Amino acid sequence: MTTLTGTTAVQTLHNRVGPAAGVRHTLTLAWRSLVQIKHNPMELLDLSVQPIMFLLLFTYVFGGAIAGSTSDYLQFSLPGLVVQNMLFATLTTAIGLSTDINKGVFDRLRSLPIARSAPLAGRIVADTLKQVWAFALFLGLGTVLGFRVHTGPFGVLGALALLLGFALAMSWLSVLIGLVAADPEKVQIMAFSIMMPITFTSNAFVPTKTLPEWLQRWVEVNPVTHLADGVRGLLTGGPVANHVLVSAIWGVAIVLIFVPLSLRAFRARG
Amino acid sequence: MRYAVQAEGLVKRYGETRALDGIDLEVPEGRLLGVLGPNGAGKTTAVRILATLLRPDGGRATVGGFDVVREAHRVRSLIGLTGQYAAVDEALTGVENLVMIGRLLELTRADARRRAAELLERFDLADAGGRAAKTYSGGMRRRLDLAASLVGRPQVLFLDEPTTGLDPRSRTELWGVVRGLMADGVTVLLTTQYLQEADELADDIVVFDHGRVIASGTSDELKATTGAQVLQVRPMAEGHLGLVHDVITEILGDRPELAGGQATVNIKDPTLVPRIVRRLDDLGVVAAELSLRKSSLDEVFLALTGHRAEEPADESRSTEKQEVPA
Numbered sequence: 001m002t003t004l005t006g007t008t009a010v011q012t013l014h015n016r017v018g019p020a021a022g023v024r025h026t027l028t029l030a031w032r033s034l035v036q037i038k039h040n041p042m043e044l045l046d047l048s049v050q051p052i053m054f055l056l057l058f059t060y061v062f063g064g065a066i067a068g069s070t071s072d073y074l075q076f077s078l079p080g081l082v083v084q085n086m087l088f089a090t091l092t093t094a095i096g097l098s099t100d101i102n103k104g105v106f107d108r109l110r111s112l113p114i115a116r117s118a119p120l121a122g123r124i125v126a127d128t129l130k131q132v133w134a135f136a137l138f139l140g141l142g143t144v145l146g147f148r149v150h151t152g153p154f155g156v157l158g159a160l161a162l163l164l165g166f167a168l169a170m171s172w173l174s175v176l177i178g179l180v181a182a183d184p185e186k187v188q189i190m191a192f193s194i195m196m197p198i199t200f201t202s203n204a205f206v207p208t209k210t211l212p213e214w215l216q217r218w219v220e221v222n223p224v225t226h227l228a229d230g231v232r233g234l235l236t237g238g239p240v241a242n243h244v245l246v247s248a249i250w251g252v253a254i255v256l257i258f259v260p261l262s263l264r265a266f267r268a269r270g
Numbered sequence: 271m272r273y274a275v276q277a278e279g280l281v282k283r284y285g286e287t288r289a290l291d292g293i294d295l296e297v298p299e300g301r302l303l304g305v306l307g308p309n310g311a312g313k314t315t316a317v318r319i320l321a322t323l324l325r326p327d328g329g330r331a332t333v334g335g336f337d338v339v340r341e342a343h344r345v346r347s348l349i350g351l352t353g354q355y356a357a358v359d360e361a362l363t364g365v366e367n368l369v370m371i372g373r374l375l376e377l378t379r380a381d382a383r384r385r386a387a388e389l390l391e392r393f394d395l396a397d398a399g400g401r402a403a404k405t406y407s408g409g410m411r412r413r414l415d416l417a418a419s420l421v422g423r424p425q426v427l428f429l430d431e432p433t434t435g436l437d438p439r440s441r442t443e444l445w446g447v448v449r450g451l452m453a454d455g456v457t458v459l460l461t462t463q464y465l466q467e468a469d470e471l472a473d474d475i476v477v478f479d480h481g482r483v484i485a486s487g488t489s490d491e492l493k494a495t496t497g498a499q500v501l502q503v504r505p506m507a508e509g510h511l512g513l514v515h516d517v518i519t520e521i522l523g524d525r526p527e528l529a530g531g532q533a534t535v536n537i538k539d540p541t542l543v544p545r546i547v548r549r550l551d552d553l554g555v556v557a558a559e560l561s562l563r564k565s566s567l568d569e570v571f572l573a574l575t576g577h578r579a580e581e582p583a584d585e586s587r588s589t590e591k592q593e594v595p596a
Contacts, residue, residue, distance in 0.1 A: 032370050039402070110322075111321045111323060113343055118374075
């Protein structure tokens with residue numbers, strides 16, 4: 001090792017990053033994603049507009065037609081909307097990552113002596129907190145509109161855990177999209193064309209039996225259906241275990257497929 | 271002499287194309303190496319390998335004595351990198367951008383703040399430190415980017431086309447900053463498409479073309495490699511240009527280039543100039559202009575590669591605000 005000037009601030013001469021340092025790097029980068037909200041509160045509004053709009057539109061536009069009354073429909077559709085919003089929100093990870101790559105921030109971070117996983121993990125931690133915010137907003141506004149939780153605090157926490165667990169699995173798909181998409185606009189287009197059909201061909205917004213029979217077969221295996229039913233069960237009562245199990249199987253499958261693909265795309269960049 | 275950066279036979283392939291085709295580089299401690307070459311010559315690829323962002327397909331490189339592949343983490347703790355575009359988080363303020371880097375480099379919160387303030391002051395950004403980086407001009411962003419790469423007091427700094435897309439004033443300012451770093455003893459590897467930039471800043475220059483080093487040396491050495499000097503003759507009467515051409519061809523054995531009413535030729539032996547002048551005088555050709563000068567790096571580049579270094583294409587990125595001259 002050579003010394004050049006007396007002022008070098010070489011913190012570590014180990015060839016690895018310890019786990020504690022890795023956690024600190026992750027938290028610093030999560031802070032970086034969240035601190036923008038502090039001086040740009042519009043960011044928080046961006047996170048909130050879609051939940052509010054969808055909740056109002058679905059309840060008051062479709063409620064009467066689908067369920068005969070807006071309050072009955074809200075009780076059915078809110079869990080579905082929560083799931084849909086969670087899936088769309090996983091794409092913030094992709095958009096943020098793609099922006100970082102395009103702006104060169106990603107390379108800057110990778111040239112620092114920090115844990116290799118920190119840039120991704122930091123984003124995911126921040127995006128998970130945004131998911132919690134959206135969930136709270138749905139429940140709060142839903143309650144104002146007439147939604148009632150029939151289970152209790154453990155049901156609510158269970159629903160949140162189910163959503164966050166699946167969101168974490170989905171964030172690997174999001175990471176892959178972020179790494180391969182040419183720019184953030186392409187991410188939006190890709191995201192829309194994947195998420196829209198998946199969320200709508202489920203029982204998130206309409207009961208399965210109203211659908212054509214060939215579609216019902218897909219709806220019954222669609223993870224969105226099981227997530228929506230799982231969240232329904234956890235918030236308003238009803239069967240839970242089977243839906244959680246199917247959701248978990250989907251989550252594991254997604255992880256098994258997209259973790260290797262993402263890591264390959266990650267390495268292909270360097 | 272100790273070397274801060276050493277590379278031997280670096281190869282990087284992208285499919286069929288060889289972005290780097292066996293590159294050797296050496297940067298002695300405390301010196302500035304200018305890597306000169308057109309777009310696509312492999313400059314950025316070389317920097318990315320040295321900065322541990324890219325694995326080479328062949329060859330090896332060390333920075334500060336550490337292998338860039340096997341000891342990548344150690345290399346990262348010695349280097350600073352400023353890429354082709356300002357790699358700053360636009361949603362964060364100048365202070366937050368620098369504090370973030372400081373915290374990632376394990377400075378305490380107070381130390382990270384102090385270091386950020388120090389750097390913002392040094393780069394004339396103190397007043398803008400509390401504003402989001404997206405409100406900065408192109409030149410300010412570059413300075414913030416450079417400040418970010420200095421938070422960890424790197425021993426080796428990689429500057430990949432740091433002035434591409436900047437207006438002349440911001441460019442000159444950045445040159446001043448780089449000279450200041452040199453004075454601090456930092457080793458710098460700077461890539462550029464601008465011959466003037468290499469000429470102004472670099473102790474040593476290597477010229478890249480198609481993934482190979484095609485020439486290296488000091489600016490003066492490079493200028494001396496091709497024909498050493500350039501003779502230009504502009505006859506008073508444009509009709510005499512043909513005669514000038516014939517005289518030069520006869521005496522030097524080289525055909526001059528005729529353009530814009532003047533003849534230009536590389537000349538290795540300046541003592542032949544008086545003979546050309548006498549001969550023209552005998553023929554009654556009056557020279558309106560006759561000059562002998564060192565060849566510019568541009569001409570060196572042309573002679574080495576057969577094409578000019580600076581692309582005519584507009585390099586400024588449309589997304590970047592240009593600094594408005596005061």
